[in-house]
Amino acid sequence: RVLANFKPGETVLDLGSGAGVDCFNAAREVGDTGHVIGVDMTPEMLSKSRENAAKSNVNNVEFRLGEIENLPVADNEIDVIISNCVINLSPRKKRVYAEMFRTLKPGGRVAISDIVALQMMPETLQNDLEMIAACVGGAQQIGGIEAMLKEIGFKDIRVDPMDGAKQIIANWFPTLGVEDYVTSASITAMKPETFCC
DSSP states (O other): OTTTOOOTTOEEEEETOTTSHHHHHHHHHHOTTOEEEEEESOHHHHHHHHHHHHHHTOOSEEEEEOBTTBOSSOTTOEEEEEEESOGGGOSOHHHHHHHHHHHEEEEEEEEEEEEEESSOOOHHHHTOHHHHHTTSTTOOBHHHHHHHHHHHTOEEEEEEEOTTHHHHHHHHSTTTTGGGTEEEEEEEEEOOTTOOO
């Protein structure tokens, strides 16, 4: 991931690691002195990711069963957190961001991709189970994300909509106009280096 700008020796945390693809990519970049932790809430995906790691002979990656609202990770352990279209699925987003802050080392950073809301969505979209499962219904407005991250203590916060996302999202649900309400964005932030305790 260009956003994450991994460095050799870093410890990386992937939220909602699935089959482990992003973890394996990160593992190559942090090298043998680095470490990657993938967290997923489904035992089936955990088994798949561990199987993939064994097949690929990747030794600097581990996968843990857990929820992103209660990460099975120690305080101040992580250099960089990555995630792809996972946080918007949680109804407790502030709790997720607080857990991210807790697990990051001082000076650690967040570099995630997610679906975010450009404006208030109609309740018909917010409450539609298909929309929620498709990472649309639970999307948080950009200003709300920025405010939560700031309140928790993050600095250098950026929520940047991605070029070309509108047309891609329009193709998901061609007749619903979803692209007027949500977009794909990169979210980056840092835990202050002077943060303590």
